[in-house]
Amino acid sequence: MAASVSELLLTILEKLDNKEMERFNWELCNSNLKDFANISKAHLENVTRHATVDRMVETYCDEGAGRGKSVSGRPEDELRSDLTSLEEKLEKCINAQDSYDSMTQHTKDQQVDTTRRIREEFVKLHQFLREEEDARLAALWEEEKEKGMLIEKGMDSIVEQISSLTDAIGAVKEDLNKGSENFLVSYKRTQNRARAQLDLPDPQLVSGALIDTAKHLGNLQFQVWEQMQAIVKHSPIILDPNTAPSTMTLSDDLTSVRHTAVEKQQIPDNPERFTRWAKVIGSTGFVKGSEHSWEVEVGDQPEWNLGVAAESVDRKGEDLLASPEYGIWAILKRGRKYTNGAGKTLTLKRIPQRIRVQLNYDRGEVAFYDPKENTHIYTHKHRFTETVYPYISVWKMKDAINRDIHICPSEVSVIVKSNQ
Numbered sequence: 001m002a003a004s005v006s007e008l009l010l011t012i013l014e015k016l017d018n019k020e021m022e023r024f025n026w027e028l029c030n031s032n033l034k035d036f037a038n039i040s041k042a043h044l045e046n047v048t049r050h051a052t053v054d055r056m057v058e059t060y061c062d063e064g065a066g067r068g069k070s071v072s073g074r075p076e077d078e079l080r081s082d083l084t085s086l087e088e089k090l091e092k093c094i095n096a097q098d099s100y101d102s103m104t105q106h107t108k109d110q111q112v113d114t115t116r117r118i119r120e121e122f123v124k125l126h127q128f129l130r131e132e133e134d135a136r137l138a139a140l141w142e143e144e145k146e147k148g149m150l151i152e153k154g155m156d157s158i159v160e161q162i163s164s165l166t167d168a169i170g171a172v173k174e175d176l177n178k179g180s181e182n183f184l185v186s187y188k189r190t191q192n193r194a195r196a197q198l199d200l201p202d203p204q205l206v207s208g209a210l211i212d213t214a215k216h217l218g219n220l221q222f223q224v225w226e227q228m229q230a231i232v233k234h235s236p237i238i239l240d241p242n243t244a245p246s247t248m249t250l251s252d253d254l255t256s257v258r259h260t261a262v263e264k265q266q267i268p269d270n271p272e273r274f275t276r277w278a279k280v281i282g283s284t285g286f287v288k289g290s291e292h293s294w295e296v297e298v299g300d301q302p303e304w305n306l307g308v309a310a311e312s313v314d315r316k317g318e319d320l321l322a323s324p325e326y327g328i329w330a331i332l333k334r335g336r337k338y339t340n341g342a343g344k345t346l347t348l349k350r351i352p353q354r355i356r357v358q359l360n361y362d363r364g365e366v367a368f369y370d371p372k373e374n375t376h377i378y379t380h381k382h383r384f385t386e387t388v389y390p391y392i393s394v395w396k397m398k399d400a401i402n403r404d405i406h407i408c409p410s411e412v413s414v415i416v417k418s419n420q
Contacts, residue, residue, distance in 0.1 A: 006053050013049040025052060026318055046091055051084050102268040117252050128231055132224050140216050147209055154206045161203060168197045226414055233409040236294040237390045240283040242272050243315070248280055248394075256406035259396040274315045281309055282390035292359040294390065295371055295408040298333070299353055304405060305330045305341070305393035306355050308366055311386050328391060329366045329380040331355070340378050348377060354408065361388070 016024060025044040043055050175190045235255045244250060246267050249258045259278050269275055286292050286308075296306055305322040307330025314320055314327075322328045323341040331346065332339045338346040352370040355377070359366050361384055368377040394405050 006057055009053045009056060010049060013052060021049065021052075023318070028052075028056070043088075046095060047088050048084075051088055054081055054084060099269055102266070103270060106268045120252075124231065125228075128228065129224070132227060136216065136220075140211070143211055143216075147211055150206060151209050154209070158203050161200065165197055168194045229412055229414070232412070234412050235407050236410050237407045238283045239280050239390075239392070239407070240272070241280075242270060243274060244280040245274050245276075245278060248278050250280070251404065251406070254283070255409075256404040257392055257394060258404045259394045272315065274320075276316065276318055277320055277393065278395060279305075279309075279315075279320075279391065279393040281392075285311060285387035285389040286359060286361050287387045289359075289361050290363070292361070293356060295354050295356045296392070297354050297406050297408055299403050299405070301333075301394060301403055301405055303334055303395040305332045305391070306357060306368070307331060307341075307380070307391050308357070308359055308388040309391035310384075310388055322391075322393060324380065324382060329382060329388075330391060330393075331368050331378055338377070340380070346378050349373075349375065352377075357390070359388070 013021065013024070025047075028039045029041045029044060030038065037059060039055055039059055044052060047055075171190045172194050175187050178186070233253075235253070237255070239250055239254045239257060241250050241254060244257070247260055249260050250256065257280055267273070274280070298304055298306070305328075307322070307328060309329075310327035312327060317326075320326055320328075321341070322330045322332055325342070328341065330341050332341055336351070338348055340346060348370070350370065350373075352372065354371050356369040356371040357366065358369065364383045365379055365381055367379040369375060370377060392405060
């Protein structure tokens with residue numbers, strides 16, 4: 001009887017296409033039907049239809065209960081069942097080997113691409129430093145020129161005064177060497193001239209004639225660092241490209257994401273990566289803390305999810321909903337409709353261009369706000385027991401304007417505290 005069941009099952013399964021067969025295997029693993037045990041996912045990954053039938057018979061038919069027993073109980077069938085299991089295991093090993101080969105090549109590609117990006121960033125920094133150096137040297141040379149002109153002006157005045165004094169001294173000496181009769185004739189005029197020079201103020205060196213070295217060198221590195229705020233940005237969240245599927249494109253600085261609708265490249269199916277849905281998480285998770293906050297520019301993007309996801313979230317599952325049941329606490333936008341991921345529609349006064357996410361891990365809250373008016377949108381409450389990561393999901397919609405969704409940079413300020 002069991003053998004006929006096997007044949008019937010095989011006949012039915014052979015009519016299914018690959019997508020339908022994949023869904024059928026998923027149901028066997030996740031359906032939770034009454035009186036029917038779920039079959040382990042490991043037993044149904046990348047297996048043939050024959051293997052699925054054997055696994056069903058072993059699991060659900062009394063005659064086939066127990067590992068290693070065939071449908072009929074004959075030695076040949078037992079060995080055939082073992083052969084099927086061995087072939088399944090071999091296929092899994094080959095698939096794992098292919099994945100490692102893909103990861104090896106991808107790692108090399110990552111090294112090349114990351115090297116390029118690092119060098120580009122340092123080129124920007126070097127260019128900034130060169131321009132800053134040139135500007136400060138130009139200011140130094142300009143000051144030297146100004147101070148030189150100031151000294152030259154003072155010098156000209158002194159030279160003129162020295163010339164007048166020299167002439168006056170010469171005239172006095174000349175009169176003193178004259179005879180009495182001639183001296184009496186000219187001394188009064190010479191004396192007046194000499195006393196006119198004496199009445200002039202003594203020469204004073206002009207202050208501020210030297211270069212203000214302290215201005216140019218004092219806290220130089222700190223001043224340059226302050227100026228770097230114009231080009232240096234800080235993002236509170238960095239997205240992890242190793243979690244993004246091939247249909248998502250991340251910016252070079254890993255703060256923006258876009259759905260491309262088509263696979264942009266072959267990437268390895270590493271354990272961290274979401275493979276079936278356009279989802280990506282942050283590179284750093286949170287396991288404690290009273291307040292973690294970041295803002296996301298969503299613009300006019302028609303469909304997205306924003307929030308946090310548990311580290312244990314199923315990244316390969318076919319039905320991965322953005323809901324607390326699946327380890328995701330988020331709000332969802334579908335056109336002009338907003339929901340909390342658990343079926344509740346959210347009412348918003350306006351369509352926000354930005355969303356602020358506030359995570360209070362210790363209190364078990366994930367709150368969402370429209371930062372423009374600081375309007376509260378929704379709060380998830382859950383007692384977190386594992387690491388959670390910032391989470392973004394986005395879709396490319398037909399006939400809609402699709403833009404990047406990006407993490408807004410933090411406000412950076414420099415505060416100097418004096419020692420007291």
